[in-house]
Each structure stands twice: as C-alpha cells, then as structure tokens.
Amino acid sequence: MAEVVVRDDMVWRPMGVVFGLTLAFTMLWRRVRPLAAVVLGFGGLMVVDLAAVFVGGEPFSLYAGMFVVVLVYSLFRWGTSQQTAIGLAIVLLEWLVAVTTDFPGVADASGGLVVLLFPAALGVLVRYRRIVRTQRFERIRFHEREMLARELHDTVAHHVSAIAIQAQAGRFLASSRDLDGAARALEVIEGEASRTLAEMRSMVGSLRRGNGTPEVFAQRGVADIEGLATAEGDQGLRIDVEQCGDLDDLRPSVEAALYRVAQESITNAKRHARHATRVHVLVDGGTDTVRLSVSDDGEHGLSNSRVPGYGLVGMAERVTLLGGTLEAGPGPDHGWTVHAVIPRREALT
Numbered sequence: 001m002a003e004v005v006v007r008d009d010m011v012w013r014p015m016g017v018v019f020g021l022t023l024a025f026t027m028l029w030r031r032v033r034p035l036a037a038v039v040l041g042f043g044g045l046m047v048v049d050l051a052a053v054f055v056g057g058e059p060f061s062l063y064a065g066m067f068v069v070v071l072v073y074s075l076f077r078w079g080t081s082q083q084t085a086i087g088l089a090i091v092l093l094e095w096l097v098a099v100t101t102d103f104p105g106v107a108d109a110s111g112g113l114v115v116l117l118f119p120a121a122l123g124v125l126v127r128y129r130r131i132v133r134t135q136r137f138e139r140i141r142f143h144e145r146e147m148l149a150r151e152l153h154d155t156v157a158h159h160v161s162a163i164a165i166q167a168q169a170g171r172f173l174a175s176s177r178d179l180d181g182a183a184r185a186l187e188v189i190e191g192e193a194s195r196t197l198a199e200m201r202s203m204v205g206s207l208r209r210g211n212g213t214p215e216v217f218a219q220r221g222v223a224d225i226e227g228l229a230t231a232e233g234d235q236g237l238r239i240d241v242e243q244c245g246d247l248d249d250l251r252p253s254v255e256a257a258l259y260r261v262a263q264e265s266i267t268n269a270k271r272h273a274r275h276a277t278r279v280h281v282l283v284d285g286g287t288d289t290v291r292l293s294v295s296d297d298g299e300h301g302l303s304n305s306r307v308p309g310y311g312l313v314g315m316a317e318r319v320t321l322l323g324g325t326l327e328a329g330p331g332p333d334h335g336w337t338v339h340a341v342i343p344r345r346e347a348l349t
Contacts, residue, residue, distance in 0.1 A: 003064050016062055019044060023065055030074040035083040038075050041068040042094040049094075049101045069119045076123030091116055146317075159196040161270045163189050165237070221255030222247050222283060225262050229281070237270055237296075238278045245285035254342050257318040258283060258292050261326070264315050265294035265338040273298030273336060289324075290342050296335040315340070322346075 004016045022044065026037040045065065075087040095116060099109040170185030222243070229241040241262075250258075262281050269279045276298030284291040312328055315338070319326040324342035331337045 020062055020064055030071055031078050034075040034079040035087050037071045038087040038090055041071045042090050046094045046097050049097050053101050072116060073119035073123040076120045077127050159192045161267045162192045165270055220259040222258055224259050228266055241281045243283045247285040257322055261292055261315045261340050262294055269296040275299050288344055292340045295331055295337040298335040
C-alpha cells in the first residue's frame with residue numbers, strides 16, 4: 001500500500017493494490033499449502049507480465065512483491081517431492097517469462113535466478129537438518145526404550161521365575177500335607193515379590209526424578225551377586241556363587257552388567273535346564289578383565305538347546321557395549337554355560 005501511494009512511476013495502481021494484498025495473504029498458509037502459495041504468487045506474476053506484453057504498455061512492477069522468494073523457501077521446506085518439482089517448474093517458468101518480456105541484461109537475469117534458487121537451497125538445508133535431528137532423537141528414544149525394556153526383563157523375569165517355581169513347589173507340598181514346607185515356599189514367594197516391587201519402585205522413581213536409566217543400572221553390583229545364591233535356600237535349584245581375584249574398584253557399569261548377566265543366566269537355568277539341581281556362578285577378577293561364568297548341571301537335549309531370545313540378546317548387548325565378549329552354549333559334559341569377559345577399564349578411543 002505504501003509503495004502504491006509513494007511511487008510516481010507505477011502503472012496500474014488499482015491492480016497493484018489488489019495483487020499486492022493477494023500475494024500478502026499467501027504468507028498465511030505458505031506452510032500448510034506451499035505449492036498453492038507458489039502457484040498463486042508466481043502464477044500471478046506470470047499473468048501480469050504476459051498481460052503487460054499483450055496490452056503493449058509499461059511493464060508492471062511491484063517491488064514489495066519480492067517477498068515471494070519466501071514462498072520458494074516454504075515450498076522446499078514443507079512441500080513434498082512432487083510439490084517441489086511442480087513448484088520449481090512454475091518458478092523457473094516465471095523467471096523465463098520475466099527476462100523474456102523485459103530483459104534486464106545477462107548479469108541481472110543471472111542474479112535474479114540466484115536470488116530465486118538461494119531460498120530453495122536454504123529450504124532444503126533446513127528441511128534435512130530437521131530430519132537428521134528428528135532421527136537422532138528417535139535413535140535416542142529407541143536406545144532408552146531398549147535399556148528400559150532390558151532392565152525390566154532382567155529384573156522382573158528373575159523374580160517372577162522364582163515365584164513361579166516356589167508356587168509349584170508350594171502346591172506340591174500342600175497336597176502332600178507338608179504344611180511347613182508349603183509355608184517356607186510362601187515365605188520365599190513373599191520375599192521375591194517384595195524385592196520385585198522394591199526394584200520396580202526404584203526404577204519408576206529414577207524416571208520420575210528425571211535421572212534416566214543410569215541410576216537404575218548402578219543400583220546392583222558384584223557384591224549383590226552373593227544374594228542370588230540364597231534366593232532359593234535349600235529348596236529347588238541350588239545356586240552357588242564363588243568370587244575370587246581382584247573385584248575392587250570396578251566401574252559401576254561393569255558391576256551392573258556382571259550382576260544382570262548372572263541374574264539372567266540363573267533365570268534361564270530355572271526356566272530351561274532339564275533336571276538341573278545346581279547352578280554354579282564364578283566371578284574372577286583379573287588385572288585387565290573380569291570373567292563371569294555361569295553353568296548348570298542339567299541334561300543335554302532339545303529342551304536345553306536354547307534359542308537365543310531376548311535374554312541372551314540383552315546379555316550380549318550389555319557386555320558388547322562395555323567392550324567385552326559373551327559366549328553361551330552347551331557345556332562340555334552337561335548343562336549350559338554362559339561365559340562373559342569384560343575389560344576392567346574403558347577402552348581408549
């Protein structure tokens with residue numbers, strides 16, 4: 001409006017007002033309808049340029065209309081691939097019509113093309129930067145979900161497996177009139193349920209405080225592996241824990257991984273080891289590495305040829321992330337053996 005009032009050399013003033021306001025309204029929906037905004041803006045400029053040629057008068061120019069370059073940015077920032085192709089063709093066609101109907105010279109024509117293509121390149125750059133940023137956040141969310149899922153699996157599966165085994169033993173003892181044995185089984189079930197509830201509350205509390213999952217991983221260590229030996233008492237599957245070597249000054253992440261691998265291996269033995277009566281856990285601290293071995297005395301057979309499921313995958317991921325190795329398979333004589341080796345210190349990169 002200011003340009004129409006101030007400029008003395010402007011032709012078609014009423015059309016300038018209408019056309020300028022129409023272009024201005026395209027800014028309101030350039031993000032949701034980028035192609036339509038480009039068609040209206042550059043298509044309108046093309047019609048005006050061609051009309052000036054047919055009428056034979058002075059070419060119409062509206063300096064304020066230069067803001068249509070923002071529409072080019074919007075097209076490449078929010079438009080689809082098909083929309084950008086169509087819109088780019090319309091933009092280049094308008095540029096060709098403009099330089100043909102009123103040729104400003106090679107330098108000015110080339111400069112005008114650069115002015116049109118620069119917002120397009122900027123839109124592409126911002127668009128893909130946004131895509132990369134979104135993908136990075138998605139990878140972070142996926143990694144966090146994986147860690148939480150692994151932690152829930154390792155925590156809940158171990159205790160629930162113990163509860164299920166004790167419940168089966170309690171039913172058998174109750175049916176055989178051994179009320180004392182049934183009462184002891186209920187005590188074990190109560191203890192396992194309390195520990196499960198406590199660990200779940202600890203995990204939920206860690207998330208509520210915004211500290212994330214590292215606090216969850218650090219809450220268990222090598223010293224807690226001894227507690228796995230007494231989880232069953234002298235009923236059901238016997239669990240022996242042996243620790244030797246230097247187990248001091250280990251990284252919290254290493255201690256947490258050792259505990260979770262031992263816990264998951266014991267859970268797998270409870271679930272899958274056929275006719276097993278004993279599980280032996282050995283933690284050996286060396287100068288550069290810490291070794292963990294978990295083996296049971298179950299029978300070889302189809303039921304013991306465990307398919308690598310989420311538990312084994314989760315153990316392997318924990319150990320690999322710390323620069324270690326994990327092997328799992330049938331023992332030389334009987335049962336199943338899990339062997340993990342984790343460096344004591346973080347690898348230098």
